[in-house]
Amino acid sequence: MTSASKTTSHRPQRPPRLTAGAVVVAAVGWSLVAVPGAAAAEQADPGAELVFEQTAEPIEGVRPGDSAEVSFAVKNKGDAPATRVVLYLGGSQGLEYAKKYSNCVYEEAPAQDEGPARTNAVCDIEQTLEPGVVYEPGEPIGLKLLDRALYELLDVNILAGVNTFPDGTQHGGGADPVLKLVARTTPEAPGTVHGGELGVDITAENTADFALTGSKVRGAAGRTVEAKVTFANKGPAWARNDVYGPIGVFDVGIPEGTKVTGVPEFCEPAETAATYRCTTPYNYADEDSERAYVFGLRIEKVVANATGKVAFVKGDNRWGTLPFDKNRTNNTAEIVVNEPGGGASSGGTTSGGASGGTTGGASGGTDGAASSTGGSGAGTQLDELAETGTTGGTLLAAGAAVVLLTAGGAAVAIRRRTS
Numbered sequence: 001m002t003s004a005s006k007t008t009s010h011r012p013q014r015p016p017r018l019t020a021g022a023v024v025v026a027a028v029g030w031s032l033v034a035v036p037g038a039a040a041a042e043q044a045d046p047g048a049e050l051v052f053e054q055t056a057e058p059i060e061g062v063r064p065g066d067s068a069e070v071s072f073a074v075k076n077k078g079d080a081p082a083t084r085v086v087l088y089l090g091g092s093q094g095l096e097y098a099k100k101y102s103n104c105v106y107e108e109a110p111a112q113d114e115g116p117a118r119t120n121a122v123c124d125i126e127q128t129l130e131p132g133v134v135y136e137p138g139e140p141i142g143l144k145l146l147d148r149a150l151y152e153l154l155d156v157n158i159l160a161g162v163n164t165f166p167d168g169t170q171h172g173g174g175a176d177p178v179l180k181l182v183a184r185t186t187p188e189a190p191g192t193v194h195g196g197e198l199g200v201d202i203t204a205e206n207t208a209d210f211a212l213t214g215s216k217v218r219g220a221a222g223r224t225v226e227a228k229v230t231f232a233n234k235g236p237a238w239a240r241n242d243v244y245g246p247i248g249v250f251d252v253g254i255p256e257g258t259k260v261t262g263v264p265e266f267c268e269p270a271e272t273a274a275t276y277r278c279t280t281p282y283n284y285a286d287e288d289s290e291r292a293y294v295f296g297l298r299i300e301k302v303v304a305n306a307t308g309k310v311a312f313v314k315g316d317n318r319w320g321t322l323p324f325d326k327n328r329t330n331n332t333a334e335i336v337v338n339e340p341g342g343g344a345s346s347g348g349t350t351s352g353g354a355s356g357g358t359t360g361g362a363s364g365g366t367d368g369a370a371s372s373t374g375g376s377g378a379g380t381q382l383d384e385l386a387e388t389g390t391t392g393g394t395l396l397a398a399g400a401a402v403v404l405l406t407a408g409g410a411a412v413a414i415r416r417r418t419s
Helices: 023-027 037-043 395-406
Strands: 006-007 050-052 057-062 067-070 075-076 087-093 095-097 104-109 118-123 133-135 143-146 151-160 181-183 196-205 208-213 215-217 226-238 249-253 258-262 267-268 273-281 289-299 307-310 330-337 350-351
Touching: 050 151, 057 067, 087 095, 095 118, 143 151, 143 196, 208 307, 208 330, 215 226, 226 249, 226 258, 226 330, 289 330
Parallel strands: 057 196, 215 330
Antiparallel strands: 006 067, 050 075, 067 143, 075 133, 087 118, 087 151, 095 143, 104 118, 133 181, 151 196, 208 226, 226 289, 226 350, 249 273, 249 307, 258 289, 267 273, 307 330
16 A cells, blocks of 8 residues: 545546645644744754655545545654654645544644645554554545635644653544554565655645726826725635735736825836836735735826726736636726716825825735725735734644754745745
């Protein structure tokens, strides 16, 4: 038997591809039990080295409501037994665990530090893993894809000699039987590649409706108006980028006869004249979330029906063309100044002086705090997530700290795809 994954979807799919480098993401936002990371590192079993086989493919062809099963193979590559083994599971927010094992503790971790919410588990594997032996879970890890599922990820890490559960296995976990590892009887294939952690990509057949809206404003020459552009993800899925870059990128054309006096955060001048390029604050957008970008425009010359086009453009990512967005009717919008016969403005205001400040989030990148004018709705992640600050030293964050220490301290915030 080899490491594999399967799904109950009626569509065929490949088993998941196991990739290294995702453990830091798995630990972000975990806040189960405080354990100092450095102390945990000092407790590692000398001579034991647990590594995963990197042999599988991503899971594709599944749909919201489907279930998927993820298995893995871990080997003690060291020369001494591995004891006090702890397994860490970090699922993206479109996943749910099908079972709650009695030797695992589960947590729905909220979004924080520019990262999305996660569904996490940490399991006390009260076994000794012998050197040279390959182990697999007694049954695959069962996952359910939620209605919001699209580009999902399950991160897996395992450590030995970590004093995460000093009092034994039962810590108020689920009611299901104990999650165990069993020795594999078939020999390992020649040339098998190993890694210290793995990430399983799970892509659901779902859509996320990215939408842009503009505004109509009026004013006399010399007046300053505020024109609002709004980005929204109308769902049903949340969407994350495959790189540490914004998931949504769009250009805002500045109407003729106006001069920009106030630039919203996450917007900056584009290469094209009289155009600003704006982005979402983070590399993901929750479903039912929105963010407003308010430009201050001074009317230098009254031009009837002056119009600036707003439209999505390809971003710095593989999914920049938004293949998950099947509704293209709301992918463009307009800022209209002094529409003939127009009444009150829609989403814009006028003022007597220049609007010299900024309105919106942080500055053109993915760092810094973000705020917004006009963000509303059930999801406010784009407006509110930038209130940074993590919880104190946590059980699963401690697991990540161990990995960072053993890897020379190199931290990776978001895992890039390698294909």
